[in-house]
Amino acid sequence: MKDFLEMRNIVKRFPGVVANNRVNLTIRAGEIHALLGENGAGKSTLMQILYGFHSMDSGEIRMDGKQIRLDSPKDAIALGIGMVHQEFMLVRPFTVVENTVLGMREGRGPLLDLEQASRKLQELSNRHGLALDPAARVGSLPIGVQQRVEILKLLYRDASLLILDEPTAVLTPQEKDQLFAILRKLKQDGRSVVIVTHKLKEIMECADRVTVMRDGQVVATREVRETSEHELTRLMVGRDVNLRAIKPERKPGAAVLQVKDLRVEDESGREKVCGLSLEVHAGEILGVAGVDGNGQSELAEALLHLRRIEGGQVIVNGADVTSRSVAEHRAGGISYVPADRRRVGSVPEMSVADNAILGQQRKYVRGLFRDLDEARKSAEKLTARFGIRGSGIDQGAGKLSGGNLQKLILGREILRGSAVLVVEQPTRGLDVGAVESVWQELIRARQEGKAILLISAELDELLNLADRIAVMFEGRIMGIVDAVAASVEVIGLMMAGIRPAGAANTGATMKEAPSGETV
Ligand SMILES: Nc1ncnc2c1ncn2[C@@H]1O[C@H](COP(=O)(O)OP(=O)(O)OP(=O)(O)O)[C@@H](O)[C@H]1O
Numbered sequence: 001m002k003d004f005l006e007m008r009n010i011v012k013r014f015p016g017v018v019a020n021n022r023v024n025l026t027i028r029a030g031e032i033h034a035l036l037g038e039n040g041a042g043k044s045t046l047m048q049i050l051y052g053f054h055s056m057d058s059g060e061i062r063m064d065g066k067q068i069r070l071d072s073p074k075d076a077i078a079l080g081i082g083m084v085h086q087e088f089m090l091v092r093p094f095t096v097v098e099n100t101v102l103g104m105r106e107g108r109g110p111l112l113d114l115e116q117a118s119r120k121l122q123e124l125s126n127r128h129g130l131a132l133d134p135a136a137r138v139g140s141l142p143i144g145v146q147q148r149v150e151i152l153k154l155l156y157r158d159a160s161l162l163i164l165d166e167p168t169a170v171l172t173p174q175e176k177d178q179l180f181a182i183l184r185k186l187k188q189d190g191r192s193v194v195i196v197t198h199k200l201k202e203i204m205e206c207a208d209r210v211t212v213m214r215d216g217q218v219v220a221t222r223e224v225r226e227t228s229e230h231e232l233t234r235l236m237v238g239r240d241v242n243l244r245a246i247k248p249e250r251k252p253g254a255a256v257l258q259v260k261d262l263r264v265e266d267e268s269g270r271e272k273v274c275g276l277s278l279e280v281h282a283g284e285i286l287g288v289a290g291v292d293g294n295g296q297s298e299l300a301e302a303l304l305h306l307r308r309i310e311g312g313q314v315i316v317n318g319a320d321v322t323s324r325s326v327a328e329h330r331a332g333g334i335s336y337v338p339a340d341r342r343r344v345g346s347v348p349e350m351s352v353a354d355n356a357i358l359g360q361q362r363k364y365v366r367g368l369f370r371d372l373d374e375a376r377k378s379a380e381k382l383t384a385r386f387g388i389r390g391s392g393i394d395q396g397a398g399k400l401s402g403g404n405l406q407k408l409i410l411g412r413e414i415l416r417g418s419a420v421l422v423v424e425q426p427t428r429g430l431d432v433g434a435v436e437s438v439w440q441e442l443i444r445a446r447q448e449g450k451a452i453l454l455i456s457a458e459l460d461e462l463l464n465l466a467d468r469i470a471v472m473f474e475g476r477i478m479g480i481v482d483a484v485a486a487s488v489e490v491i492g493l494m495m496a497g498i499r500p501a502g503a504a505n506t507g508a509t510m511k512e513a514p515s516g517e518t519v
Protein backbone atom coordinates (compact mmCIF):
# COMPACT_ATOMS: atom_id res chain seq x y z
CA MET A 1 0.00 0.00 0.00
CA LYS A 2 1.30 3.42 -0.81
CA ASP A 3 1.47 6.43 1.44
CA PHE A 4 -1.38 8.65 0.54
CA LEU A 5 -0.99 11.43 3.01
CA GLU A 6 1.98 12.55 5.00
CA MET A 7 2.23 14.97 7.91
CA ARG A 8 5.81 15.97 8.65
CA ASN A 9 7.23 17.71 11.70
CA ILE A 10 3.97 19.31 12.64
CA VAL A 11 4.26 21.83 15.46
CA LYS A 12 1.28 23.52 17.07
CA ARG A 13 1.46 25.68 20.17
CA PHE A 14 -1.42 27.03 22.21
CA PRO A 15 -0.79 29.57 24.99
CA GLY A 16 1.09 27.60 27.64
CA VAL A 17 1.16 24.24 25.85
CA VAL A 18 2.79 22.57 22.86
CA ALA A 19 -0.12 20.49 21.61
CA ASN A 20 1.81 18.95 18.71
CA ASN A 21 5.57 18.73 18.98
CA ARG A 22 7.22 17.68 15.69
CA VAL A 23 4.62 15.10 14.84
CA ASN A 24 5.02 12.72 11.89
CA LEU A 25 2.12 10.70 10.60
CA THR A 26 1.59 8.85 7.33
CA ILE A 27 -1.70 7.50 6.12
CA ARG A 28 -1.95 4.91 3.38
CA ALA A 29 -4.62 4.62 0.74
CA GLY A 30 -7.19 2.02 1.76
CA GLU A 31 -6.24 1.72 5.41
CA ILE A 32 -7.94 2.28 8.71
CA HIS A 33 -5.42 4.08 10.87
CA ALA A 34 -6.11 4.43 14.58
CA LEU A 35 -4.81 7.35 16.61
CA LEU A 36 -4.38 6.60 20.29
CA GLY A 37 -3.15 8.66 23.20
CA GLU A 38 -3.86 10.00 26.66
CA ASN A 39 -6.37 12.78 27.20
CA GLY A 40 -4.70 15.98 26.06
CA ALA A 41 -1.98 14.17 24.07
CA GLY A 42 -2.81 16.27 21.00
CA LYS A 43 -4.87 13.92 18.83
CA SER A 44 -7.78 16.22 18.12
CA THR A 45 -5.43 19.11 17.49
CA LEU A 46 -3.47 17.12 14.91
CA MET A 47 -6.65 16.06 13.16
CA GLN A 48 -8.01 19.58 13.20
CA ILE A 49 -4.83 20.73 11.49
CA LEU A 50 -5.37 18.09 8.84
CA TYR A 51 -8.91 19.37 8.42
CA GLY A 52 -7.73 22.98 8.05
CA PHE A 53 -9.50 23.97 11.24
CA HIS A 54 -6.31 24.92 13.09
CA SER A 55 -3.27 26.41 11.39
CA MET A 56 0.06 24.79 12.25
CA ASP A 57 3.06 26.79 13.46
CA SER A 58 5.44 24.77 11.32
CA GLY A 59 5.64 21.52 9.41
CA GLU A 60 4.29 20.31 6.10
CA ILE A 61 1.53 18.15 4.76
CA ARG A 62 1.81 16.16 1.53
CA MET A 63 -0.85 14.38 -0.44
CA ASP A 64 0.26 11.94 -3.12
CA GLY A 65 3.75 13.39 -2.73
CA LYS A 66 2.73 16.99 -3.36
CA GLN A 67 2.73 19.61 -0.65
CA ILE A 68 -0.73 20.95 0.15
CA ARG A 69 -2.00 24.04 1.94
CA LEU A 70 -4.89 23.80 4.35
CA ASP A 71 -5.99 27.25 5.42
CA SER A 72 -9.57 26.31 6.20
CA PRO A 73 -11.89 23.29 6.20
CA LYS A 74 -12.96 24.45 2.74
CA ASP A 75 -9.46 23.69 1.45
CA ALA A 76 -9.53 20.30 3.14
CA ILE A 77 -12.93 19.41 1.72
CA ALA A 78 -11.82 20.47 -1.76
CA LEU A 79 -8.90 18.04 -1.43
CA GLY A 80 -11.16 15.22 -0.27
CA ILE A 81 -10.41 15.40 3.45
CA GLY A 82 -13.43 15.23 5.74
CA MET A 83 -13.88 15.11 9.49
CA VAL A 84 -16.51 14.05 12.00
CA HIS A 85 -15.76 15.96 15.18
CA GLN A 86 -15.69 14.72 18.74
CA GLU A 87 -18.82 16.77 19.32
CA PHE A 88 -21.11 16.62 16.34
CA MET A 89 -21.60 19.83 14.47
CA LEU A 90 -24.99 19.17 12.95
CA VAL A 91 -27.74 21.77 13.04
CA ARG A 92 -30.42 20.01 15.02
CA PRO A 93 -33.57 21.70 13.69
CA PHE A 94 -32.50 21.05 10.08
CA THR A 95 -33.24 17.91 8.10
CA VAL A 96 -30.66 15.36 7.05
CA VAL A 97 -30.49 16.71 3.52
CA GLU A 98 -30.30 20.34 4.68
CA ASN A 99 -27.41 19.45 6.95
CA THR A 100 -25.67 17.67 4.12
CA VAL A 101 -25.69 20.54 1.68
CA LEU A 102 -25.04 23.15 4.35
CA GLY A 103 -22.10 25.25 3.27
CA MET A 104 -22.10 23.78 -0.21
CA ARG A 105 -23.24 25.47 -3.37
CA GLU A 106 -24.67 23.28 -6.06
CA GLY A 107 -27.03 23.80 -8.99
CA ARG A 108 -28.90 27.08 -9.17
CA GLY A 109 -31.78 27.80 -6.79
CA PRO A 110 -31.90 26.50 -3.22
CA LEU A 111 -34.97 24.33 -3.92
CA LEU A 112 -33.29 22.58 -6.80
CA ASP A 113 -30.33 21.95 -4.54
CA LEU A 114 -32.34 20.04 -2.00
CA GLU A 115 -34.17 17.80 -4.44
CA GLN A 116 -31.04 16.91 -6.27
CA ALA A 117 -29.20 16.44 -2.99
CA SER A 118 -31.95 14.16 -1.63
CA ARG A 119 -31.64 11.89 -4.62
CA LYS A 120 -27.88 11.78 -4.38
CA LEU A 121 -28.10 11.09 -0.65
CA GLN A 122 -30.55 8.26 -1.13
CA GLU A 123 -28.26 6.76 -3.71
CA LEU A 124 -25.21 7.10 -1.47
CA SER A 125 -26.98 5.66 1.54
CA ASN A 126 -28.12 2.66 -0.49
CA ARG A 127 -24.67 2.09 -1.90
CA HIS A 128 -22.94 2.26 1.47
CA GLY A 129 -25.65 0.54 3.47
CA LEU A 130 -26.34 3.61 5.61
CA ALA A 131 -30.05 3.55 6.25
CA LEU A 132 -31.31 7.14 6.45
CA ASP A 133 -34.31 9.27 5.68
CA PRO A 134 -33.11 12.51 4.00
CA ALA A 135 -36.20 14.38 5.22
CA ALA A 136 -35.82 13.48 8.93
CA ARG A 137 -34.99 16.25 11.39
CA VAL A 138 -31.55 15.66 12.78
CA GLY A 139 -32.50 16.66 16.33
CA SER A 140 -34.99 13.80 16.51
CA LEU A 141 -32.54 11.10 15.42
CA PRO A 142 -30.66 8.79 17.79
CA ILE A 143 -26.96 9.58 18.19
CA GLY A 144 -25.87 6.61 16.08
CA VAL A 145 -27.96 7.82 13.18
CA GLN A 146 -26.76 11.40 13.58
CA GLN A 147 -23.28 10.06 13.19
CA ARG A 148 -24.31 8.30 10.01
CA VAL A 149 -25.48 11.68 8.74
CA GLU A 150 -22.03 13.08 9.45
CA ILE A 151 -20.39 10.26 7.53
CA LEU A 152 -22.82 10.55 4.66
CA LYS A 153 -22.10 14.25 4.52
CA LEU A 154 -18.44 13.40 3.91
CA LEU A 155 -19.27 10.83 1.25
CA TYR A 156 -21.52 13.39 -0.39
CA ARG A 157 -18.44 15.52 -0.74
CA ASP A 158 -16.60 12.49 -2.03
CA ALA A 159 -13.99 12.50 0.72
CA SER A 160 -11.09 10.14 0.15
CA LEU A 161 -9.86 10.57 3.72
CA LEU A 162 -12.35 10.41 6.57
CA ILE A 163 -11.29 11.50 10.02
CA LEU A 164 -13.46 10.27 12.87
CA ASP A 165 -12.72 11.71 16.31
CA GLU A 166 -13.93 9.23 18.96
CA PRO A 167 -16.83 8.00 16.86
CA THR A 168 -17.78 5.09 19.10
CA ALA A 169 -17.87 6.93 22.42
CA VAL A 170 -21.60 7.49 22.13
CA LEU A 171 -22.62 4.34 20.28
CA THR A 172 -24.35 1.20 21.47
CA PRO A 173 -22.52 -2.07 20.74
CA GLN A 174 -24.81 -2.73 17.78
CA GLU A 175 -24.31 0.76 16.35
CA LYS A 176 -20.59 0.31 16.76
CA ASP A 177 -20.65 -2.93 14.74
CA GLN A 178 -22.59 -1.15 12.01
CA LEU A 179 -20.08 1.69 11.98
CA PHE A 180 -17.16 -0.70 11.63
CA ALA A 181 -18.89 -2.47 8.76
CA ILE A 182 -19.26 0.89 7.03
CA LEU A 183 -15.61 1.73 7.62
CA ARG A 184 -14.48 -1.59 6.17
CA LYS A 185 -16.51 -0.90 3.06
CA LEU A 186 -14.95 2.53 2.70
CA LYS A 187 -11.55 0.95 2.97
CA GLN A 188 -12.37 -1.54 0.21
CA ASP A 189 -13.32 1.46 -1.89
CA GLY A 190 -9.72 2.61 -1.51
CA ARG A 191 -10.59 5.39 0.91
CA SER A 192 -8.57 6.03 4.06
CA VAL A 193 -9.97 6.38 7.55
CA VAL A 194 -8.33 7.85 10.63
CA ILE A 195 -10.14 6.88 13.78
CA VAL A 196 -9.32 8.47 17.12
CA THR A 197 -10.33 6.19 19.97
CA HIS A 198 -9.48 5.27 23.54
CA LYS A 199 -10.81 1.77 23.19
CA LEU A 200 -8.00 -0.67 22.62
CA LYS A 201 -10.36 -3.50 21.75
CA GLU A 202 -11.77 -1.46 18.91
CA ILE A 203 -8.34 -0.76 17.53
CA MET A 204 -7.52 -4.46 17.57
CA GLU A 205 -10.85 -5.16 15.93
CA CYS A 206 -10.95 -2.70 13.06
CA ALA A 207 -7.67 -0.87 12.43
CA ASP A 208 -4.77 -1.82 10.16
CA ARG A 209 -2.20 0.42 11.81
CA VAL A 210 -2.09 2.47 14.98
CA THR A 211 -0.11 5.56 15.94
CA VAL A 212 0.34 6.32 19.63
CA MET A 213 0.74 9.89 20.88
CA ARG A 214 1.93 11.12 24.21
CA ASP A 215 2.47 14.69 25.40
CA GLY A 216 2.19 16.13 21.91
CA GLN A 217 4.58 13.65 20.33
CA VAL A 218 4.31 10.42 18.42
CA VAL A 219 5.71 7.52 20.44
CA ALA A 220 5.22 4.76 17.88
CA THR A 221 3.38 3.53 14.82
CA ARG A 222 2.56 -0.18 14.70
CA GLU A 223 0.88 -2.71 12.44
CA VAL A 224 -2.12 -3.79 14.49
CA ARG A 225 -1.50 -7.48 13.89
CA GLU A 226 1.99 -7.07 15.36
CA THR A 227 0.95 -5.39 18.60
CA SER A 228 -1.27 -6.07 21.61
CA GLU A 229 -3.52 -4.15 23.97
CA HIS A 230 -0.85 -4.56 26.59
CA GLU A 231 1.89 -3.00 24.46
CA LEU A 232 -0.36 -0.16 23.35
CA THR A 233 -1.22 0.69 26.96
CA ARG A 234 2.44 0.77 27.92
CA LEU A 235 3.30 2.96 24.94
CA MET A 236 0.52 5.34 25.79
CA VAL A 237 0.73 5.80 29.54
CA GLY A 238 4.20 4.44 30.18
CA ARG A 239 3.01 1.86 32.71
CA ASP A 240 0.64 -1.04 33.10
CA VAL A 241 -2.95 -0.20 33.85
CA ASN A 242 -5.13 -2.37 35.96
CA LEU A 243 -8.69 -2.34 34.78
CA ARG A 244 -9.92 -4.72 37.41
CA ALA A 245 -11.29 -2.60 40.17
CA ILE A 246 -10.83 -3.97 43.65
CA LYS A 247 -13.78 -3.17 45.83
CA PRO A 248 -13.41 -3.52 49.56
CA GLU A 249 -16.20 -5.37 51.36
CA ARG A 250 -19.43 -3.44 51.25
CA LYS A 251 -21.10 -2.22 54.40
CA PRO A 252 -24.25 -0.64 53.04
CA GLY A 253 -26.07 1.68 55.40
CA ALA A 254 -29.52 3.19 55.32
CA ALA A 255 -31.37 3.94 52.10
CA VAL A 256 -30.20 7.46 51.25
CA LEU A 257 -31.87 7.86 47.88
CA GLN A 258 -35.34 6.43 47.38
CA VAL A 259 -37.25 6.68 44.16
CA LYS A 260 -40.88 5.63 44.18
CA ASP A 261 -43.01 5.06 41.11
CA LEU A 262 -41.28 7.87 39.21
CA ARG A 263 -42.78 9.14 35.97
CA VAL A 264 -40.94 11.47 33.62
CA GLU A 265 -41.66 12.65 30.08
CA ASP A 266 -39.44 13.93 27.28
CA GLU A 267 -39.88 17.25 25.42
CA SER A 268 -42.56 15.85 23.18
CA GLY A 269 -44.60 14.52 26.09
CA ARG A 270 -43.67 10.89 25.61
CA GLU A 271 -43.24 8.97 28.83
CA LYS A 272 -39.56 8.03 29.19
CA VAL A 273 -39.54 6.85 32.80
CA CYS A 274 -42.61 4.75 33.45
CA GLY A 275 -43.22 4.19 37.13
CA LEU A 276 -39.70 3.37 38.21
CA SER A 277 -38.70 2.51 41.78
CA LEU A 278 -35.28 1.99 43.28
CA GLU A 279 -33.22 2.53 46.41
CA VAL A 280 -29.57 3.40 46.82
CA HIS A 281 -27.97 2.83 50.20
CA ALA A 282 -25.11 4.65 51.86
CA GLY A 283 -21.83 3.07 50.83
CA GLU A 284 -23.34 1.41 47.81
CA ILE A 285 -22.96 1.79 44.07
CA LEU A 286 -26.15 0.95 42.27
CA GLY A 287 -25.41 0.52 38.59
CA VAL A 288 -27.99 1.29 35.94
CA ALA A 289 -27.35 -0.66 32.75
CA GLY A 290 -29.13 -0.08 29.50
CA VAL A 291 -28.78 0.93 25.91
CA ASP A 292 -28.63 4.73 25.61
CA GLY A 293 -32.05 6.27 25.21
CA ASN A 294 -34.04 3.94 27.44
CA GLY A 295 -34.81 6.68 29.94
CA GLN A 296 -31.55 6.74 31.88
CA SER A 297 -30.80 10.41 31.17
CA GLU A 298 -34.38 11.41 31.92
CA LEU A 299 -34.16 9.54 35.21
CA ALA A 300 -30.98 11.37 36.16
CA GLU A 301 -32.33 14.75 35.08
CA ALA A 302 -35.51 14.23 37.05
CA LEU A 303 -33.55 13.27 40.16
CA LEU A 304 -31.67 16.55 39.80
CA HIS A 305 -34.86 18.51 39.05
CA LEU A 306 -33.57 19.46 35.63
CA ARG A 307 -36.66 17.80 34.22
CA ARG A 308 -40.21 17.90 35.55
CA ILE A 309 -41.44 14.98 37.60
CA GLU A 310 -44.88 13.93 36.37
CA GLY A 311 -45.54 11.47 39.13
CA GLY A 312 -43.99 9.60 42.02
CA GLN A 313 -41.57 10.62 44.73
CA VAL A 314 -37.88 11.27 45.28
CA ILE A 315 -36.68 10.95 48.85
CA VAL A 316 -33.22 11.92 50.06
CA ASN A 317 -32.21 11.02 53.61
CA GLY A 318 -35.82 10.45 54.52
CA ALA A 319 -37.04 13.85 53.30
CA ASP A 320 -39.37 14.14 50.33
CA VAL A 321 -37.57 16.43 47.88
CA THR A 322 -39.89 15.88 44.94
CA SER A 323 -41.07 19.47 44.73
CA ARG A 324 -38.01 21.35 45.90
CA SER A 325 -36.29 23.97 43.72
CA VAL A 326 -33.10 22.98 41.91
CA ALA A 327 -30.94 25.13 44.19
CA GLU A 328 -32.49 23.81 47.41
CA HIS A 329 -32.18 20.35 46.07
CA ARG A 330 -28.50 20.64 45.18
CA ALA A 331 -27.77 22.23 48.54
CA GLY A 332 -29.64 19.35 50.11
CA GLY A 333 -26.96 16.92 49.12
CA ILE A 334 -27.17 15.57 45.60
CA SER A 335 -24.34 15.80 43.06
CA TYR A 336 -24.56 15.16 39.36
CA VAL A 337 -22.13 14.34 36.58
CA PRO A 338 -24.11 14.58 33.35
CA ALA A 339 -23.31 12.70 30.16
CA ASP A 340 -23.33 15.91 28.12
CA ARG A 341 -20.53 17.79 29.78
CA ARG A 342 -20.14 20.68 27.37
CA ARG A 343 -23.77 21.70 27.44
CA VAL A 344 -24.87 20.78 30.95
CA GLY A 345 -21.93 20.28 33.27
CA SER A 346 -19.69 23.22 32.52
CA VAL A 347 -19.49 26.79 31.29
CA PRO A 348 -16.86 26.60 28.51
CA GLU A 349 -16.34 30.37 28.41
CA MET A 350 -15.29 30.45 32.06
CA SER A 351 -11.88 29.44 33.40
CA VAL A 352 -10.98 26.05 34.79
CA ALA A 353 -10.80 27.65 38.25
CA ASP A 354 -14.33 29.04 38.02
CA ASN A 355 -15.70 25.78 36.67
CA ALA A 356 -14.05 23.96 39.53
CA ILE A 357 -16.25 25.78 42.05
CA LEU A 358 -19.34 26.07 39.87
CA GLY A 359 -22.44 25.79 42.01
CA GLN A 360 -20.46 26.28 45.23
CA GLN A 361 -19.44 29.90 44.78
CA ARG A 362 -21.12 30.77 48.05
CA LYS A 363 -18.69 28.59 49.91
CA TYR A 364 -15.94 30.98 48.91
CA VAL A 365 -17.49 34.23 50.02
CA ARG A 366 -15.81 36.19 52.79
CA GLY A 367 -17.70 39.28 53.81
CA LEU A 368 -18.65 41.01 50.61
CA PHE A 369 -15.90 39.46 48.53
CA ARG A 370 -15.14 36.15 47.07
CA ASP A 371 -12.21 34.48 48.70
CA LEU A 372 -10.17 34.15 45.54
CA ASP A 373 -7.20 32.55 47.26
CA GLU A 374 -9.29 29.79 48.77
CA ALA A 375 -11.16 29.22 45.54
CA ARG A 376 -7.93 29.02 43.55
CA LYS A 377 -6.35 26.70 46.08
CA SER A 378 -9.22 24.29 45.88
CA ALA A 379 -9.15 24.44 42.07
CA GLU A 380 -5.44 23.59 42.14
CA LYS A 381 -6.12 20.70 44.47
CA LEU A 382 -8.82 19.37 42.22
CA THR A 383 -6.70 19.52 39.07
CA ALA A 384 -3.83 17.77 40.85
CA ARG A 385 -5.92 15.00 42.38
CA PHE A 386 -7.78 14.19 39.19
CA GLY A 387 -4.80 14.65 36.90
CA ILE A 388 -6.40 17.36 34.80
CA ARG A 389 -3.92 18.35 32.13
CA GLY A 390 -4.02 21.68 30.38
CA SER A 391 -2.18 24.95 30.59
CA GLY A 392 -3.39 25.81 34.10
CA ILE A 393 -6.46 26.84 36.04
CA ASP A 394 -6.81 30.20 34.25
CA GLN A 395 -7.29 28.49 30.91
CA GLY A 396 -10.83 28.58 29.51
CA ALA A 397 -12.56 25.29 30.36
CA GLY A 398 -13.79 25.04 26.78
CA LYS A 399 -10.18 24.75 25.64
CA LEU A 400 -9.48 21.65 27.71
CA SER A 401 -9.28 18.41 25.75
CA GLY A 402 -12.48 16.35 25.85
CA GLY A 403 -11.27 13.93 28.48
CA ASN A 404 -9.79 16.56 30.73
CA LEU A 405 -13.01 18.54 30.86
CA GLN A 406 -14.69 15.35 31.93
CA LYS A 407 -12.24 14.81 34.77
CA LEU A 408 -12.78 18.40 35.93
CA ILE A 409 -16.54 18.00 36.28
CA LEU A 410 -16.32 14.58 37.81
CA GLY A 411 -13.76 15.78 40.34
CA ARG A 412 -15.81 18.80 41.29
CA GLU A 413 -18.93 16.73 41.89
CA ILE A 414 -17.14 14.03 43.88
CA LEU A 415 -15.47 16.59 46.12
CA ARG A 416 -18.71 18.50 46.69
CA GLY A 417 -19.42 16.33 49.69
CA SER A 418 -23.01 15.36 48.93
CA ALA A 419 -24.61 12.23 50.31
CA VAL A 420 -25.89 11.21 46.88
CA LEU A 421 -23.88 11.13 43.68
CA VAL A 422 -25.58 10.58 40.34
CA VAL A 423 -23.03 9.89 37.60
CA GLU A 424 -23.81 9.31 33.98
CA GLN A 425 -21.23 7.71 31.65
CA PRO A 426 -18.34 8.84 33.89
CA THR A 427 -15.54 7.43 31.76
CA ARG A 428 -16.84 8.13 28.29
CA GLY A 429 -13.96 9.56 26.26
CA LEU A 430 -11.33 8.92 28.94
CA ASP A 431 -8.01 7.20 28.30
CA VAL A 432 -7.36 3.92 30.12
CA GLY A 433 -5.16 5.55 32.74
CA ALA A 434 -7.88 8.08 33.51
CA VAL A 435 -10.54 5.35 33.59
CA GLU A 436 -8.53 3.60 36.25
CA SER A 437 -8.26 6.72 38.40
CA VAL A 438 -11.94 7.62 38.01
CA TRP A 439 -12.89 4.09 39.07
CA GLN A 440 -10.70 4.44 42.13
CA GLU A 441 -12.32 7.77 42.99
CA LEU A 442 -15.79 6.30 42.73
CA ILE A 443 -14.84 3.41 44.97
CA ARG A 444 -13.33 5.88 47.41
CA ALA A 445 -16.59 7.85 47.43
CA ARG A 446 -18.40 4.59 48.13
CA GLN A 447 -16.08 3.85 51.04
CA GLU A 448 -16.83 7.31 52.38
CA GLY A 449 -20.43 6.23 52.59
CA LYS A 450 -21.90 8.05 49.63
CA ALA A 451 -24.90 6.58 47.85
CA ILE A 452 -23.92 6.37 44.20
CA LEU A 453 -26.20 5.89 41.24
CA LEU A 454 -23.95 4.94 38.34
CA ILE A 455 -25.56 5.10 34.91
CA SER A 456 -23.33 3.52 32.30
CA ALA A 457 -23.58 1.95 28.89
CA GLU A 458 -20.33 0.05 29.55
CA LEU A 459 -21.08 -3.33 31.05
CA ASP A 460 -17.47 -3.75 32.02
CA GLU A 461 -17.63 -0.64 34.11
CA LEU A 462 -20.79 -1.76 35.88
CA LEU A 463 -19.47 -5.23 36.59
CA ASN A 464 -16.33 -3.74 38.08
CA LEU A 465 -17.87 -0.98 40.15
CA ALA A 466 -21.46 -1.68 41.01
CA ASP A 467 -22.71 -3.65 43.98
CA ARG A 468 -26.06 -4.23 42.32
CA ILE A 469 -27.02 -3.63 38.70
CA ALA A 470 -30.47 -2.47 37.63
CA VAL A 471 -31.20 -3.00 33.95
CA MET A 472 -33.37 -0.37 32.31
CA PHE A 473 -35.39 -0.94 29.19
CA GLU A 474 -37.97 1.46 27.78
CA GLY A 475 -38.32 3.42 30.99
CA ARG A 476 -38.69 0.43 33.26
CA ILE A 477 -36.40 -1.68 35.35
CA MET A 478 -36.26 -5.15 33.88
CA GLY A 479 -34.54 -6.57 36.92
CA ILE A 480 -31.87 -5.91 39.53
CA VAL A 481 -29.00 -8.34 39.87
CA ASP A 482 -26.16 -8.73 42.30
CA ALA A 483 -23.01 -7.63 40.44
CA VAL A 484 -20.92 -10.50 41.78
CA ALA A 485 -23.36 -13.13 40.55
CA ALA A 486 -24.38 -11.28 37.37
CA SER A 487 -23.72 -12.77 33.97
CA VAL A 488 -23.07 -10.61 30.94
CA GLU A 489 -25.50 -12.69 28.90
CA VAL A 490 -28.39 -12.21 31.30
CA ILE A 491 -27.80 -8.46 31.54
CA GLY A 492 -27.48 -8.26 27.75
CA LEU A 493 -30.81 -10.00 27.32
CA MET A 494 -32.52 -7.69 29.76
CA MET A 495 -30.98 -4.69 28.00
CA ALA A 496 -32.68 -5.90 24.86
CA GLY A 497 -35.99 -6.14 26.71
CA ILE A 498 -35.98 -9.90 27.16
CA ARG A 499 -36.67 -11.22 30.62
CA PRO A 500 -34.59 -14.34 31.16
CA ALA A 501 -36.40 -17.55 32.01
CA GLY A 502 -36.82 -18.02 35.74
CA ALA A 503 -37.26 -14.33 36.43
CA ALA A 504 -40.65 -13.30 37.72
CA ASN A 505 -42.77 -11.38 35.30
CA THR A 506 -44.17 -8.60 37.41
CA GLY A 507 -43.76 -5.71 35.01
CA ALA A 508 -42.36 -2.41 36.23
CA THR A 509 -42.15 -3.47 39.84
CA MET A 510 -40.44 -6.76 39.21
CA LYS A 511 -39.18 -8.12 42.49
CA GLU A 512 -37.36 -11.28 41.53
CA ALA A 513 -33.95 -10.86 39.95
CA PRO A 514 -32.49 -13.58 37.71
CA SER A 515 -29.84 -14.42 40.28
CA GLY A 516 -32.60 -15.12 42.73
CA GLU A 517 -31.77 -12.10 44.85
CA THR A 518 -34.75 -10.30 46.28
CA VAL A 519 -34.64 -6.57 45.80
N1 LIG B 1 -8.23 25.92 21.17
C1 LIG B 1 -7.32 25.66 22.10
N2 LIG B 1 -6.74 26.64 22.83
C2 LIG B 1 -5.84 26.37 23.79
N3 LIG B 1 -5.41 25.15 24.11
C3 LIG B 1 -5.94 24.12 23.43
C4 LIG B 1 -6.93 24.31 22.42
N4 LIG B 1 -7.27 23.09 21.91
C5 LIG B 1 -6.53 22.20 22.59
N5 LIG B 1 -5.74 22.81 23.51
C6 LIG B 1 -4.77 22.13 24.39
O1 LIG B 1 -3.92 21.33 23.59
C7 LIG B 1 -3.65 20.09 24.22
C8 LIG B 1 -4.05 18.93 23.31
O2 LIG B 1 -5.46 18.90 23.22
P1 LIG B 1 -6.25 17.90 22.27
O3 LIG B 1 -7.68 18.32 22.32
O4 LIG B 1 -5.59 17.84 20.95
O5 LIG B 1 -6.04 16.51 23.03
P2 LIG B 1 -6.65 15.05 22.71
O6 LIG B 1 -5.48 14.14 22.51
O7 LIG B 1 -7.64 15.14 21.62
O8 LIG B 1 -7.35 14.69 24.11
P3 LIG B 1 -8.75 13.90 24.44
O9 LIG B 1 -8.45 12.45 24.37
O10 LIG B 1 -9.05 14.30 25.85
O11 LIG B 1 -9.79 14.36 23.47
C9 LIG B 1 -4.38 20.11 25.55
O12 LIG B 1 -3.47 20.49 26.54
C10 LIG B 1 -5.43 21.17 25.35
O13 LIG B 1 -5.75 21.81 26.58
Ligand SMILES: [Mg+2]
Nearest residue numbers: 043044401402
Ligand atom coordinates in the same frame (compact mmCIF):
# COMPACT_ATOMS: atom_id res chain seq x y z
MG1 LIG C 1 -9.73 14.87 21.52
